[in-house]
Amino acid sequence: MSNPYREIFRAPGAKGFAAAGFIARLPVAMAPIGIVAMLSQTHGEYWLAGAVSATFALTNALLSPQISRLVDRFGQSAIVTPATLISVVAFAALMAGANQGWPTWTLFLSALFAATMPSMPAMIRARWTELFRNRPELNTAFAFESAMDEMMYIAGASLSVGLSVSLFPEAGILVNTLLLAFGTAAFILQRSSEPRIAPAEQRATGSAIRLRPVQIITLALIFVGAIFATAEVSAVAITRELGQPDAASLVIGVYALGSFVLGLVIGALNLTMPLQRQFAIALGVIALTQVPLLFAGTVPLLALAVFLSGVAISPTFITAFGLIERRVPESMLTEGVTWVMTGIGIGMALGAFAAGWVVDTFGARNGFWVSVVAGVVALATALVSQRALARERREATPVALAQPAE
Template sequence: MPNPYSEIFKAPGAKGFAAAGFVARLPIAMAPIGIVAMLSQTHGEYWLAGAVSATYALTNAVLAPQISRLVDRHGQAKVLTPTTIVSVIAFAVLLVATNQNWPIWTLFVSALLAAAMPSMPAMVRARWSEIFHDRPELNTAFAFESAADELVYIAGASLSVGLSVALFPEAGMLASTLFLAFGSAAFILQRSTEPRIRPLEHGGGGSAIRQRPVQIITFALIFIGATFATAEVSAVAITKELGQPSAASLVIGVYAVGSFVVGLIIGALNLTMPLQRQLAIAVAIIALTTLPLLVVNTVPMLALAIFVSGVAISPTFITAFGLIERRVPAAMLTEGVTWVMTGIGIGMALGSFATGWVVDNYGAHNGFWVSVAAGTIALLTVLLGQRSLGGERRAVSALPQPAE
């Protein structure tokens, strides 16, 4: 039986854009924590480091879907080139401003402009969709991308902090900026796999977020994202309470490993069950596996419970992006994918805040109640949206072309 992952990379240009896209997306994980590591060392104030990092992250969450919408209208190369240049220059200014101790307002302005960084995972998935549209190989490609996302978050944050601590404060952000510049350049130059621009349907000039499937999936994944953040914050708090704070990184790593392994397995299978049902099952598993987290009282139990709770994350992502590809008009695909990813980021931010508040006020073990609540809301959202998520892609009719 042929390896399904080797099969998808037989497509012309697939290896090139997938490799470039992986490098270019590393700043997604490296930049937010890299800003914190850099400024906390150079300025000695965590509030400032957190505020600048939040300025970048929240602005990027707002801008990324708009940039992706422009990509759908004008093509990847025309939009990614100027936005990436702006982001790279802004990150460079942030590095210089930090090193030279420029006024604090320059840190915020440069972080604000750096948020023009496009959503590279959405761009890569759009290229896979162009190659394998309506073919079973697309599920495998999306599984590979979910695994790549896991690796980015596992390796990116650790690399950024590790470089800043081991070399010099700006090292992590410098590496992140170089990855963005060279990875994006390599990706943009590969024009042969760039998705073609598709015409809009009549009255289809609005945002992809107006599409009911995008609304349902984005809302559900806000709460799935909250479960990620809850697991991380609670793991740190509980291991500290148990007197083994160094075990937190191992526990969080186990969480990602479970998702990574199961995602690769799912991607190798050619499941025939409707995607909306697969999504409901995956989210139901996430919701149910939050319950054992409430009763853990040792580090090994915590690691096991975290591992089990992570097994359905990649399958959730795979089916969610598959549904977006299936149900959203092709002319809005990149924006639709980006909205879903933005939802995950928003959920992680809200989950971190909510869990931190619960831990501070009610104790470390009660932080996982945020996961229980978030998982329940996500499951109800997906179950109530089954009818809207079913079916096929809406037909796209071209706008009338002007006479020559």
């Protein structure tokens, strides 16, 4: 039996853009926590560090879909290059401001401009789609990308904090900026795999978020993102309550491991079940596996429950991006993928806030109620939307696409 992952990398240019893309996307995980690690050391105020980091994250969540919309219209090279250049210069200014004690407003301004950093996971998925559109290999490619996203969050956050703590405060953001600059340059220079630009007469108008499938999937993944963040916050709180705070990193690592492994397995299978049904099943598994978290009273039981609760995260992402590829017009693909990525990020921010409030108010063990509620809402969203998600993509004229898809 052939290895499906070996097969997708036989495509011309696949190895090159995948390798460069992994380097270029590490800043997605490195930047927010790197800003906190840097400013908390240089200024000694966590509120300031958190506020600047939140400014970057929320602005990036708003700007990324707009940048991707321009990419769909004008191409990756034309848009990603200047957007990245602005972000790199802004990160440099942020480091200088932190090191030299510039006024506080300069830190927030630098964070705003740094948020022009493009959504590299969306750019990479667009290239895979260009290679394998309407072919089973695309499912394998999306599975690989979901696994790489898991590695990105694990490796990126750890690398950023580790560098800042062990070397000097700006080290994490410095490496973040270098990876963003060189990784993106290496990615953009590979022009042969860049997705083609749709002809003007086939180009859709309006935003992808006006399309019903994008709205549904983004909403569902906001709640999945909340589950992801709640696991991290609650794991830290519970292990501290149990007197084993060092175990938090192990528990969180196990969470990502379960998702990573099952994602690779799903990618190797050629499932024939409709994607919208796979999406609902994956969300059903997520909702069901949140319940044991409420009863984990020891670190080993917590690690086991967290492992089980994470196994369906990657399959959910795989089917979500597969639905976007099949239900969104080709001329809106990058923006559609970016909206879903934005939904995950928004969910993580909201989930971290909600879980933190619940932990502070009702105790560490009750933080996982946020996961239970989010899982149920995500599943309900998918179940009531099965008919809408089952409708095939309509490659219509720009005029027809200007209205929300029904």
